[in-house]
Amino acid sequence: MFLKNAWYVACTPDEIDGKPLGRTICNEKMVLFRGDEGKVAALEDFCPHRGAALSLGFLRDGQLVCGYHGLVMGTDGKCKAMPAQRVGGIPAIRRYPAVERYGFIWVWPGEEALADPAKIHHLEWADNPEWAYGGGLYHINCDYRLMIDNLMDLTHETYVHASSIGQPEIEEAPPATRVEGDTVVTGRHMQNIMPPPFWAAALRGNGLADNVPCDRWQICRFTPPSHVLIEVGVAHAGHGGYDAPAEYRAGSIVVDFITPETDTSIWYFWGMARNFAPQDATLTQTIREGQGKIFSEDLAVLEAQQRNLLANPHRKILSLNIDAGGVQSRKIIERLLKEERDATQEVSAS
Amino acid sequence: MFLKNAWYVACTPDEIDGKPLGRTICNEKMVLFRGDEGKVAALEDFCPHRGAALSLGFLRDGQLVCGYHGLVMGTDGKCKAMPAQRVGGIPAIRRYPAVERYGFIWVWPGEEALADPAKIHHLEWADNPEWAYGGGLYHINCDYRLMIDNLMDLTHETYVHASSIGQPEIEEAPPATRVEGDTVVTGRHMQNIMPPPFWAAALRGNGLADNVPCDRWQICRFTPPSHVLIEVGVAHAGHGGYDAPAEYRAGSIVVDFITPETDTSIWYFWGMARNFAPQDATLTQTIREGQGKIFSEDLAVLEAQQRNLLANPHRKILSLNIDAGGVQSRKIIERLLKEERDATQEVSAS
């Protein structure tokens, strides 16, 4: 149960560098590649000749060549050529709208006519030289909503990430949650606490003392279909916290694009964007490795939770105040899913 | 199809040393841990908050802490505390009666009200300084009754364990099988034979000549739900066999606690208790390694048999005289299963 008429992150440019990539997005088995003039494309991963996987093929002159019998597929899903064959009668395969933007390849697994690139989530920090970004990709066997719950309730940091970003003060600061249209914002502000190891390192990376009391903030923003962007940071205490001037703070944006693969698995694109020391590639790499390690700690927890829920389908789970961010996000998803279903039925009925 | 109202071995103390253990027993997914004052406990492995696996959590002050959001679970299945939350409204999860006795943790996967620790199988050799015990655990993908069949018909030793405890004389000595209440006893006595390698080593370990004719015995006892304890041994021939004085014999008890995991898989706790040289830890280790190697030879046989039976559900298997021990054991299990079903229906009807 996920929105199909939405833009999802499908892959990063390095994954389609010089070769096609097979990936399932929202139960749609796709081949992603860079075609004519470098434009990205997504097609069904199914050769119209005999059903071979196009993702096992190769690229030639901006077209995708099937690795079995050499059909040449254009970015529009039409067969352009085949050795010693006329191709007029070969049916086109489905193409999915695909756009490269902000350092990601985005696809629209639903109805092509509705795909408006203007609806791609705007990332103000991308393509901005004052910011740096590093990230990675995990495959996790869980419903995408379990990951949204996870990210919209950061009290889990104290337990899952005890040695890096967790600290008891997180759970002592009750979150404030609000809904703004289709966006859910849940935030926490902690005053006058010592920075945990990850943030101590970030302060040092930013040229700031790491052994003084700080204010810390976590402001999670859910937007459909399944994006969670989190403003996080610390500032030396007494300078305004979240609003402190740049010389007292180290902040960044945790980026989480959660792309459903199937009903119970996801492609999880995680990363961090920061607006300090953006030219420092070593720092980017250090943060990336640290974040990758921290975020990998969620995998076992989420996969075991998913197995438990599948084994106990009729069992209810609780929603406490800390869960408000996930609860509100799910409500928005439910409403949009209903709208998508209703729109489809209208089309069918008309 | 296994008895639920029965005590099964769930694990050994080393498996819950300082951390919880997740294990499925009779299709019940449990978390086992040592709680208040060192008492063992078994709960559903399902956090009442969001369904996380409690077995991925940790222990703190004799309580189990969920590794996701920090719920503190008592040994009674009730949530005792949660960071910054009231816990009165959090429903309890199921607890399973659990008892530590004789060097094992026993659980009762059925109706709690019926769980009487006095019904735990008495092990006369446990907690007795004149005896020593060593054992191990195997996971096997087979119905628990196939393992009972295996242990209640030791003619398989000649084939499966040809190089250690098997010898042709086993199959030449017909077994005598009798039923005593809920217990099945099937025994074999072989006269004036040469000891096979395992028993030659045991004679040496006991300070006895290993190259003389011996009498050998195997007396298998099945008791519900699925325990098989086997008196085995050899004595120098001419001294009374099973009744020979201690200075002519080397004997021991093969211990087999077969705990169903699912309908077609088991946790197999195997071991050997002996009343000679009980202080000799090196001998315990040597026997344990030898037995572990021998018992591992059954795994492939049983798992292939299980696959064959699953693939041929309507095919009948034969019961010959050598199978009497298993046949009688299955009859007792069937009767007790019927009693368990009838009792449940009475409760439901009343």
Next chain:
Amino acid sequence: MFLKNAWYVACTPDEIDGKPLGRTICNEKMVLFRGDEGKVAALEDFCPHRGAALSLGFLRDGQLVCGYHGLVMGTDGKCKAMPAQRVGGIPAIRRYPAVERYGFIWVWPGEEALADPAKIHHLEWADNPEWAYGGGLYHINCDYRLMIDNLMDLTHETYVHASSIGQPEIEEAPPATRVEGDTVVTGRHMQNIMPPPFWAAALRGNGLADNVPCDRWQICRFTPPSHVLIEVGVAHAGHGGYDAPAEYRAGSIVVDFITPETDTSIWYFWGMARNFAPQDATLTQTIREGQGKIFSEDLAVLEAQQRNLLANPHRKILSLNIDAGGVQSRKIIERLLKEERDATQEVSAS
């Protein structure tokens, strides 16, 4: 959907050298072994006593002994002996006609009364000192007909085997396909081309220049149930091509015995028979390694194709002119399957 009343290659002699072999052929789980006087036999892999896998047993005096309780099984499927037991009442298990011929063990998974060894495909090159043979076995998760399609349309060589036997001239030479009774022949002749790497090596192995223009041929022959034998070769151009005298040519027969394991998996026996330098064992080994590497390139393609077809059961695949060999082969299979079904129904009705 495969023919059951047919001879299939089940294994090679080295696979049953001194021990039984368990293998599923056409959904029949068999144990293959060499019994009395070296004759090959195939039985159900199911001990009539308790369902143990006979393939885990061993051979003694030309009989198969069950590794669990020692039942001695004859090549006729009857229990010949069992330790300390009468065996008259033990039911026989199914036997499958089995014949050793041409260096292969052939089995007939269907109705025993119809199994006529004279119907085994004749291999004129086997048991002939002027020929040498080398081959191997792959397990592939695909319907056997996908492999027939593959072999009856060698245009795929240009893509799948680009670095060894593929060359663009293959797809430029349209194939000619004809049906002769139950046989389909599809052939290609290429004139005045440079030999690709594999054939250059074969020319050298045959003592011929490898850097001169050649004529090349590929003549694929399908015969039921699923055999494809392919005459392949090159000759120095201008000497008659396929009909060139031996001193100008290097030719061989590609051997493909495709044995269904299940509906979507096969045992693929591949090899090459050649009538040049037949005594040169090193050459045999070199060719075998080269062919093994080339043929392994088909595995990923076929398995991905199979997954795609299973995921899209209602989707039609195309049949172009290059597919004529496979299409005609499938038509013959369909007709014979219908005949087999009709014959079974007649027997049932009578």
